[in-house]
Amino acid sequence: MEQKLRLAVVGLGRVSKSHLPAVRALSSAIELAALVSRDETKLRQEAEQWEGQVRTYTSYDEALKDPGIDAVLLLLPHDLHAEYSIRALHAGKHVLVEKPMAMNVAEAEAMAAAADASGAVLMVGQSRRFFGTVMESVRRVRSRDIGELININALLLAHMDQPATEWWKDEAKIGGFIIPLWGSHILDYVLWAYGRLPVSVYAQGHSNNPNWSGEDEVAISLNFGGDRMANVLMSFNAGCRPTDEEGLTGKRIWSTQNSIYDRYLIGTNGMMQLKDEYELLLNGDKIAETERTTANFTWQLEEFAGAIRKGRQPLASGREIIHVMKVIDACFESMRTNRVVTLQS
Structure with missing residues (x-):
């Protein structure tokens, strides 16, 4: 039996309400290993909704040091997409980052270069x-x-x-x-x-x-x-x-x-x-x-996990979405x- 992808969700704002049900729907293949947010109340309330031990972090750097995290799902303001993606990739974590990929093409190219250097998967949440x-x-x-x-x-x-x-x-x-x-x-x-x-x-x-x-x-x-x-x-x-x-x-x-x-x-x-x-x-x-459902977020996350498992580029890879930027x-x-x-x- 293949090991589950151990995922950290970073950011618990409005868009997390579309992504977290996808994590739950794919529980046979993906484990919610951690939640990351500066808001301790949101962390506690969300962690209580999950069975098992979901670790919580108010520090992104501390989360990236966790060897029990394979990948991060970044749900952050657009100006943080590049910085937080690159830090995760340098830490050897796979990254699924919400759209738009970055603030500009220079940031997007830096993200793709970090993915190439680390060998990790970088995917952009072009959920539609x-x-x-x-x-x-x-x-x-x-x-x-x-x-x-x-x-x-x-x-x-x-x-x-x-x-x-x-x-x-x-x-x-x-x-x-x-x-x-x-x-x-x-x-x-x-x-x-x-x-x-x-x-x-x-x-x-x-x-x-x-x-x-x-x-x-x-x-x-x-x-x-x-x-x-x-x-x-x-x-x-x-x-x-x-x-x-x-x-x-x-x-x-x-x-x-x-x-x-x-x-x-x-x-x-x-x-x-x-x-x-x-x-x-x-x-x-x-x-x-x-x-009319949000099942597209499930299919998107399934593509991310599948690309990691098979060692291939995902649909909407970082390299591909540079063209959009x-x-x-x-x-x-x-x-x-x-x-x-x-x-x-």
Whole structure:
């Protein structure tokens, strides 16, 4: 019988509520060895929910010295992703870090270099890849079910009035707003579907809500060369603020859980539509459907554990997601200069 992967979960904020059930679901293959947080109350309350001896640490350095930890799941503010990943990799721990991979491509490359040097697995939590419909759409692109892919149009319309957590207000911690929060998923999907970097990027972005400083309205155009392209439109203003309720008509979109999220993949001989991550249509006919659950976090963690066990690169490896960071950096440069940014592979 193979030894279980001994995992430490670092950070017990809002996103941990999606990841911890995945750890529990995979208890036959993964052991929750430790919890790490500066908040002693959260540590105690979460540890009490688990059978057996779950060690708790308020010090990350002390946790990394624990020989009973094989891997870390990093659920931290974006500005800590690179530093904490590199420290874990240097300590010989495998790393699954939440998206976005880092604050910029330089940090991402340093993370990947640390993984190469240690021989440990580095995976990025691009969790929205891990739906059956999403994977099926990419499989059908690869098998040319719609001919040659020539365009992807992605649309996210959602409403957010207040940030879900306090550190989202700070651009120094989040690295923007809608691009790292949601664009990191959409851009990852576009690059995954095309299987390469775009040739150039042009982006416009603006901030309209005084409750944060980063961009909440964005338009991104990606040129993949050879008449291939993609367009991404995202808004966190597609609804009404509480003070505007009286007299409004029409549909209100209150959060990303009640949003318009569609991707249209256009080929030389057909079109696919991804409705959120739950329905896939081919030329208007539904061909796949996924239940609205958080099982994607389980499949993601299973991929991480499987890559470690088999000594292979995982889907959404650090090396692969550097390409996403290159595009994100190009988006911010384009927004800053109002110019098309050329990329080099």
